[in-house]
Amino acid sequence: MKDRMNDVETRINDACIRSGRLREDVNMIAVTKYASLEVTAQIMSHGLIHVGENRWQNAEAKWNALGEEGIWHFIGHLQSNKVKDIINKFQYIHSLDKLSLAQELEKRASLLGIEVMAFVQVNISGEDTKYGLAPENVAPFLEEIKQLNHVKIVGLMTMAPFEGNPEDTRPIFRGLRKLRDELNRQSLTREPITELSMGMSNDFEVAIEEGSTFVRLGSILIGKEEG
Template sequence: MTLQHRIDNVEARIQAACTRSGRSREDVHVIAVTKYVSLDVTGAAIQAGLTHIGENRWQDAEQKWNAFHSDATWHFIGSLQSKKAKDVVGKFPYIHSLDRVSLAEAIEKRASSLQTKVRCFIQVNISGEQTKQGLAPEEVKPFLEQLREYPHIVPFGFMTMAPYEAEPEDTRPVFRGLRQLRDEINQHLSEPVQHLSMGMSNDFEVAIEEGATWVRLGSILVGKEGE
């Protein structure tokens, strides 16, 4: 399947999921996850209109960012070590994995020195899996209150990862849980947090039905090397 065929297929499925859930297509944003593809494929994806690019590690993203940084908006979607924040802040306007105060401090320090702000998604471990990173749901509201001390961090949304399920429908409780948590927390915030980063290649349609505003799509959209 060509890149354009993948894009068209994903677009049709997003449209259908929005229709089923009564949502506007404009409310759902696609991040093309390019960690498994080459520089050339990344460039082709951007040229084809996939201008939100997601990468997991700076050492893998560096060559692509150097080549195409002005052609796309970059999202850091992987786990971020505090000591690596200096490599990411200033290059990636969005970070999807903020889950602890030490990382917030590192992001704030670097962003302050660059006089920039970073839109951060707070990572939440809705499923409760020990192998998943992120805050427990009950930790999210106090963490948001702590973030008031960091003026260069914009709490832009919440992110979660569902367990891989053979039946995507089985992921629904995780995505619904994040949406419900957001709605509950927003009742107590003067500036509501709107966005939900959830849903990947295996389960993005269910995530959209449950309110995802950003979906992170790799293999289903840009393929893998060798395909």
């Protein structure tokens, strides 16, 4: 595992150099949805504090054991009736794409007196199989939720199609960055949107070159034997 982590670190550094970015501006999320508790603990012992899970039932045992040791990201599709399970456990929600979900997050967060940091999920590629708002619907959505005081929009998230040539994903990532910049020009959120959650094991270098601040890495870190 340490060798895989070192290899990923080198590739992230190289992508930052190519694009004139600072390494500290890119966060690596270890996607542990297929990893055991023991493997997740091993990953975190090597200094990876950002942990990504997509279902509470898979994350529960790991969070109960390791929740205080990392920063937890909910990266899967989130239904409103599941908010009660993950609220105040995951610091970041990467899959906000419905008003009803935003309202449920607001209700639960206000009762707890906390702020939820959320990414709006955008379906840049337009694939029917992917969740997320169409790009043209993001600005109206932000207008709808701007009065929610306990949900802070920190970024945008997208999933690119799996491509044999990662370079083919570049327009997807560039599109998300341009959308973020346009939304900021419109001042639709209380504070500027700074984060971009994009890039996975197959295409994270291209995503970094296009401005990703959070890359979501599973098999390339954990290894194929873990999923």
